[in-house]
Amino acid sequence: MGDLLCEGQQLFLPSAVEPCTVGRLLGDGTQGEVYHALLGNQDWALKWYRPGFAGPEQLDAIRLLVAKGSPCASFLWPEMVVEQEGIPGFGYLMALREARFQRFNRLLRHHGDHPVRLLATVGFELANSFWQLHCKGLCYCDISGGNLFFDPQTGEIRICDNDNVGVDGRTRPGVAGTLEFMAPEVVRGEASPSIVTDLHSLAVLLFHLFLLHHPLEGLREDAIHCLDLAAKEYLYGQAPLFIFDPDDHANAPHPERHATVLANWPFYPRFLQDLFVRSFTEGLRDPANGRVRETEWRAAMVRLRDTAFSCPCGAENFLEDPLAMRETGFSHRPPWRQRGSPSDLVSVGSAEDAPSWRPRPTSDLVSVGSAASEGSPAGSVPGAAARHSEPPEGPSGIGSEDPQGSGGPGGSHRRPERQGGPSDTVSPDLQASGGAGGSGRPTAPRGGPSHTLSGSAEHLPSGVCWACRSPLPLPLRLCVDRQVVVLTAGVEVFPHHLDPDRRFDFSAPCGKVVPNPNNPQILGLQNLTDTTWVCRFGPDDARAEVPPGRSVKLGPGTRIDFGTAWGEIVG
Numbered sequence: 052m053g054d055l056l057c058e059g060q061q062l063f064l065p066s067a068v069e070p071c072t073v074g075r076l077l078g079d080g081t082q083g084e085v086y087h088a089l090l091g092n093q094d095w096a097l098k099w100y101r102p103g104f105a106g107p108e109q110l111d112a113i114r115l116l117v118a119k120g121s122p123c124a125s126f127l128w129p130e131m132v133v134e135q136e137g138i139p140g141f142g143y144l145m146a147l148r149e150a151r152f153q154r155f156n157r158l159l160r161h162h163g164d165h166p167v168r169l170l171a172t173v174g175f176e177l178a179n180s181f182w183q184l185h186c187k188g189l190c191y192c193d194i195s196g197g198n199l200f201f202d203p204q205t206g207e208i209r210i211c212d213n214d215n216v217g218v219d220g221r222t223r224p225g226v227a228g229t230l231e232f233m234a235p236e237v238v239r240g241e242a243s244p245s246i247v248t249d250l251h252s253l254a255v256l257l258f259h260l261f262l263l264h265h266p267l268e269g270l271r272e273d274a275i276h277c278l279d280l281a282a283k284e285y286l287y288g289q290a291p292l293f294i295f296d297p298d299d300h301a302n303a304p305h306p307e308r309h310a311t312v313l314a315n316w317p318f319y320p321r322f323l324q325d326l327f328v329r330s331f332t333e334g335l336r337d338p339a340n341g342r343v344r345e346t347e348w349r350a351a352m353v354r355l356r357d358t359a360f361s362c363p364c365g366a367e368n369f370l371e372d373p374l375a376m377r378e379t380g381f382s383h384r385p386p387w388r389q390r391g392s393p394s395d396l397v398s399v400g401s402a403e404d405a406p407s408w409r410p411r412p413t414s415d416l417v418s419v420g421s422a423a424s425e426g427s428p429a430g431s432v433p434g435a436a437a438r439h440s441e442p443p444e445g446p447s448g449i450g451s452e453d454p455q456g457s458g459g460p461g462g463s464h465r466r467p468e469r470q471g472g473p474s475d476t477v478s479p480d481l482q483a484s485g486g487a488g489g490s491g492r493p494t495a496p497r498g499g500p501s502h503t504l505s506g507s508a509e510h511l512p513s514g515v516c517w518a519c520r521s522p523l524p525l526p527l528r529l530c531v532d533r534q535v536v537v538l539t540a541g542v543e544v545f546p547h548h549l550d551p552d553r554r555f556d557f558s559a560p561c562g563k564v565v566p567n568p569n570n571p572q573i574l575g576l577q578n579l580t581d582t583t584w585v586c587r588f589g590p591d592d593a594r595a596e597v598p599p600g601r602s603v604k605l606g607p608g609t610r611i612d613f614g615t616a617w618g619e620i621v622g
Contacts, residue, residue: 052267054074054079054084055083055084055097055099055101055140056086056097056138057073057082058073058074058075058086058573059072059073060072060073061073062133062135062138063135064090064131064133066131067090067091067131069090069091071089071090071095071097071133071144071371072088072089072090072179073086073087073088073097074087074088074089075087076087076295077096078086080420081101081104081141082098082100082104082214083098083099083101083103083104083105083140083250084098084099085097085099086098086099087147087378088144090144090457090503091606094147095144095145095146095147096127096144096145096146096147096148096602097133097142097143097144098142098143098145098214099140099141099142099553100140100141100142101140102139102140105139105140108307109214110132110141111142112145112214112217113129113132113214114132114307115218116128116129116213116214116216117129117131117132117143119187119189122180122184122186122187122189122227123179123180123182123183125176125179125180125181125208125209125210125526126143126184126205126209126210126213127146127148127209127210127211128145128146128147128213129143129144129145129213129214130143130144130145131143131144143214145213148209148211149199149209151202151204151211152200152201152202152207152208153200153201153202153203154199154200155196155200155201156196156197156576157180157195158201158203158260159196159259159260159263161261161288162215164360165203167356167359167365167367168206168356168359169206169360170206170260170261171206171352171355171356172205172206172207172352172356173201173208173260174208174260174261174347174348174351174352174355175206175348175352175353175356175557176201176206176207176208176344177199177208177256177257177260177348178253178257178349178352179345179349179555180208180210181194181345182250182345182346182349184216184227185188185246185249188219189216189217189218189219190216190217190218190219190244190245190246190248190249191210191213191215191216191244191249191252192215192217192228192244192249193212193215193218193228193229193232193244193252194226194228194232194249194253194256195229195231195232195250195252195256196232196256196259197229198210198211198212199211199256199603200251206278217244219245228244228248228319229253230280230283230284231255231265231283231287232251232252232255232256232285233248233251233252233287234247234248234251234252234338234454235251235288235289235291236288236334236338236469237288238247238284238288238289239288239289245411247338247339247342250330250334250342250344251330251334251338252332252344253335253345253348254266254326254327254330254342255345257327257348258327258331261315261319261323262312262315262316263311263312264292264304264309264311264312264313264526266294266295266327266330266331267286267287267291267292267293267294267302267331268294268309269284269292269294269300269302269303269304269305269309270301270302270303270305271285271290271292271302272286272302273305273308273309275300279339285604291331291335292335293327293328293331293332294309295316295324295327295328295331295451296313296326296328296332298332298333307396317605319355319369320355320358320369320371320515321371322351322354323351323355326343326347326348327353329341329343330342330343331503334346340379349555352557353547354471355369357534357535357537357548358370358535358537359537360526360536360537361442361539362516362518362519362521362523362524363521363524364516364518364519364521365518366517366518366519368516368517368523370526370528370535370537376515378581381614386497392603394481400420441509453619454464459580476496482531525622526538526539526622527574527605527607527621527622528620528622529544529576529618529619529620530547530618530619530620530621531548531549531613531617531618531619532551532616533615534547534548534549536548537604538564538576538620539574540562540564540565540566540574541563541564542563542564543560543561543562543563543564544560544561544563545557545558545559545560545561546558546561549561549562549613549615549616550613550615550616551615551616552615559579560579561578561579561580561613562576562577562578562579562580563576563577563579564576564605565577565602567604573604573605574604574605575602575603575604575605576598576602576603576605576611577600577601577602578597578598578600578602578603579599579600580599580613580614581599582599582614583596583597583598583599584596584603584611584612584613585597585598585611585613586603586604586609586610586611586612587609587610587611587612588609588610589608597611605620606620606622607620607621608620608621
């Protein structure tokens, strides 16, 4: 039972004929409480503000959001303002989150159980949702993992706590965000939340999604024994430095306590690494011009999803340069990258695709328990002298337990005495336990440096699986103009791939790779549209039609007229 409303209580809305009936309490937070509600035959979530937060400015802000409407279905958006004579405060109705959506921190805790294609889909949904928000002239102000939910089957997301969304350039006082995700200029008090600062928060969130680590927590964070407010302001505002900055290694990852991020970084293709490097180097120095835009993240997430494939051993790998291999099946490498036999397959963790940055020798690292970090005078790091024995609480902003998402995490992140174990910037259940994991991605052993991994970045040639070290078989792929999609069982192609006028349209699949019912080793592309495809194949350029619901056998050289574009199967 809540403190503000009672179960069974009826509220009357001017815009509705029937009353709104208050149901059970779903969760509470600093601003108010969230209840299940029934209006007519439809279920809703009702947020009701506490008196201290139910001022006229907040009411005007909610009315503005209701008038503007939701940017897309990802947002649990305020849809109706609720006021009741005789009851202090006010509230609003928003869509009720479906049970299939789980908290974002669960995705991080069970990272190894999810394939890269799902992670890339979540990343695309994040970038696309905030792009649509920003296109309406709005900024979220508080992007963090604590406000997100995801569907583990589809990768769809839901974003809550939208009552803090503001008009770009006119954000309300007191709305700053979650410290770990805030842009440095906001932490320093030099700027208010805006679309530009949202871009930094989005990049931090995506880094967490793929690397399970904060991009600014390296040696400087490792030298701090209590991540109190002053220490966080130092790391995220006063002296932000990317852990993989190619020109400044003062905040590089610790080779043992940050083994997870060291193992995961070389796993991903260079194009994704480059976006992170730009986000946290140029983006820190020149926020207005240096940050990666949502459209760039969208394109990168689609490319990551379309070029992921599994080795026969189950480990996930990526195509390196799909646009350069349409004729020969191999990438055209510049001379300095031609090592051994050419291959268009990026070896996960291959030395040639790793950045020039390398971890420093242990002797160069700040000693365990030292008050100073490299590049900082002794004693200048806030929190370095304080020591606590409490276990870490996990990254702030990723882990609120409010079922509808109305609350937020709080408190400082305290760390135990250093014992040479894995980094405690990520909670213990986020740490990898060694081996490829359920998803077929590299993971770091507890307490061990990254170079102990079987898929070391120092030893594998290109075209070799990082896990089993066998040559990677070249997968079949569909090339349509500049779109390249690896064709493995279950993969779907969308209007984005087949129609140049419908870029980033993933509303409904146009085709799906399916196994032959009589021979699962033979794959076909099933036509899921309502139009007939025309295929050309064989040395005599034979013609065949593929009506809706039927499939065309996948084989190198087959060309398909999709009606909006021609595609070719290469392999």
